[in-house]
Amino acid sequence: MRIHAIPVLSDNYVWLIEGDQGQCAVVDPGEAAPVLAEIERRDLTLKAILLTHHHADHCQGVAGLRARFPVPVYGPALEAKTWVTHPLANLETFDLPHIGRFQAWHTPGHTLGHISLISNGAAFVGDTLFSAGCGRLFEGSPEQMLASLDRLSSLPDATMIYCGHEYTADSLRFAHFAEPNNESIIQRIREVNEARAAGLPSVPTSMSLEKQINPFLRIREPSLRAAILKHARSESLSDADAFWTLRCWKDEFDDLPLLPRHAQNH
Template sequence: MPNISPIPAFNDNYIWLISNGNSAAVVDPGDAAPVARALAERSLTLDAILITHHHRDHTGGVKALLARWPEARLYAPAAEPMPAASGTALQEGDRLTLPSLGLELEVMAVPGHTLGHIAYHGQGLLFCGDTLFSGGCGRLFEGTPQQMHLSLSRLAALPEDTKVYCTHEYTQANLAFCHAVEPNNPELKKYLQNVAKLRQQGLPTLPSSIGLENAVNVFLRAHVPGVRAAAQHHAMAELNGDAEVFAALRRWKDDF
């Protein structure tokens, strides 16, 4: 398996660096400078760039990186603007192989945060951009609550040991919201303590795992009676179905 490490960018972004020997790929490089430094420090050549969605903090470094490493291959969502002049457009069910990294990934369409958002998964790894966060999910800038609920449900159904590489260090704030919704969840309480220790040391809280997220992330737990009851109490309305519960949770979080 390749080595995967976070490159911090901006205030809270992570650009994921996937490396093996002399070669590397990066996921969602919003800024070229920290990527170039990390590659130089490790004497790595950039072979591939993987994009999950079109937002600038995920694509802003693409052109500069391709200018420096013109042989690198660019992969991006087919349903969104390509962040450079050339690249491979990907959609649901496509597969990409990165031979130098010994990695094969499948593409999942996960609309919600943006309409064309994709995720990459395979070999126990999930690069999910801004769809799923640890303890949270992305804001609905373009999609509907129903789309995001379906996207998250598909991710939640992946094997529980799948490692979750999302692209923002939002975990502590997300868990505060989860605790407001589900204050008696013992797994959540334990995770809150672990995350607090990591952040006190300045360490990343990621990757997470699908099993952990299913246990603590209220956006994956709309089917749980206590989560539904909390959402209904806050919304002061009867909620019919898990998608409506999710929508109420997302509105609650937007103002939390």
């Protein structure tokens, strides 16, 4: 598989999976026109649409794509309301000839039916896992989201993670705040700043890297756990409560106004 990022909307990515014989699939089309343009530019034929969850910024391009290519739409069985023609249950597999075999993993938390799609060393994780971050809990519980992240972290370290948004720089800002002495985070900030300055995506990322820089995969690391306990003003927390404390902490951090550049170190 050759996988290409198509930026859409303000900060979404549609993933174009290019197979053999000019065939392709797309993951989470939040907009149709840029995807159709890229398919045409590469002289490809769309054979399937894959959805991770029901939010509009991940599926509102389906109608426009199917108007040009009346293809099957694979998506979560628990959210098969409008566009999904082939609902997927947990661990269900399906083959797309000349493209690949995919397995659906139920990864709830961001939404209740959210799935991740695993294929040949790649994981299309929607809004469950971001580079250095994770999705907000709009429908699921902390226990569900932590279990989903733990499940994804069981993938081989070499697995490439294809998430739904360009959130890496902002996520790293919080990760560095929570773990200021983590040298892997500091190095990753440099790399992402260079990539974004050059107009390049910061993703995909690898599971190996995420285990080093992503606080939501690191809540059991002693130094970060100590920071979480300090923030919560608690002597002990369950893993789920530690995760939820960290998620709320990031939400609070995201809502803080950015200081002017000259004031950020004061």
